Amino acid sequence: MFLPANIDLAQTEKYTLSIRLIPDGFSFSIHCPTDKDIFCYKTTSFNNNLSYFENIKKLIFDFEFFTQPFKTTRVSVVSKEYTLVPEIFYEEKKAKDIFNFNITPKNETVLSDKVAENDFYVLFSMDDRLHSFLFRSLWNPIFTHHISQLLSYFSGHHNKTKEKRCYVNFHENLMDICCFSQNKLLSANTFPINDKPNALYFIVGVWEKLPLNQSTDRLYLTGNTDSEKETVDTLKKLIKKVEILPFSPDITVPKEEISSVPLDVKIQLCE
DSSP states (O other): OOOOTTOOGGGGGGSEEEEEEETTEEEEEEEETTEEEEEEEEEEOOOTTSOHHHHHHHHHHHSGGGGSOOSEEEEEEOOSOEEEEEGGGOOGGGHHHHHHHHSOOOSOEEEEEEEGGGTEEEEEEEOHHHHHHHHHHSSSOEEEEHHHHHHHHHHHTTTTOSSEEEEEEEETTEEEEEEEETTEEEEEEEEEOSSHHHHHHHHHHHHHHTTOOTTTSEEEEEESGGGGHHHHHHHHHHOSEEEEOOOOOSOOSOHHHHTTSOHHHHHHTTO
16 A cells, blocks of 8 residues: 655654444545645555455555554544434433434443534444544544544534534545534434435435424535435535535645545544
8 A cells, every 4th residue: 555755654643544444344534733735645455355444454564654642543434323412411321322212222432532523422332342442553543433524614604694404525436414403413413324315305305304494594515416316406406505515624725635635624624
């Protein structure tokens, strides 16, 4: 696995390492918070003969730089299984019980990630063995959920407008739908979109249940919108105010290199 020549692995303490665990794969990025020229994003496929845990374990051992002391090491879990708890109701010792009440129990490690902008916690889970292995192998890893980055960004976007706002983020056969009234979160869900009609079905369902107004409220689409062109075209016929929401982090790398990077990773580059 080749890294750009301007990344000096003898000075990892200058960089942020972000590992991203998706349901059937693995990606990571390295960037320098003080140097806009330093950034790379890599994805890798898994060996079908190995389990998910064994694939990740092999990657960490094969490429020793993962275990080096980075300035920040972040592990982001990408999944549709999470639950949100307002801060006033959150108790760490009850987090697993709350999570298992809302999500089918799998006897996994339950983690929490605070979204300060909205005063709530995101509860999510990881395989026990995987969490233990990464916690032991990486340098002071911070475990987060991908939806936390999105909610933090969306809540501050155009939050002075009176119209309600719905954000749809397309990525890796998944779709995040987050809705706000000013800076108040109305709903947040992640859905699978393996079949093309699924995306439209879930978006329309959210608009009907909240409900949102097709004439006055706003729909922002982001992420891999090119893969959902048919859905986007149909939404523009159903909803009056539809806008593609671009996101360009302040780094000096070619546009084609950053275009495939997931939105939650791009947001981290602005921290």
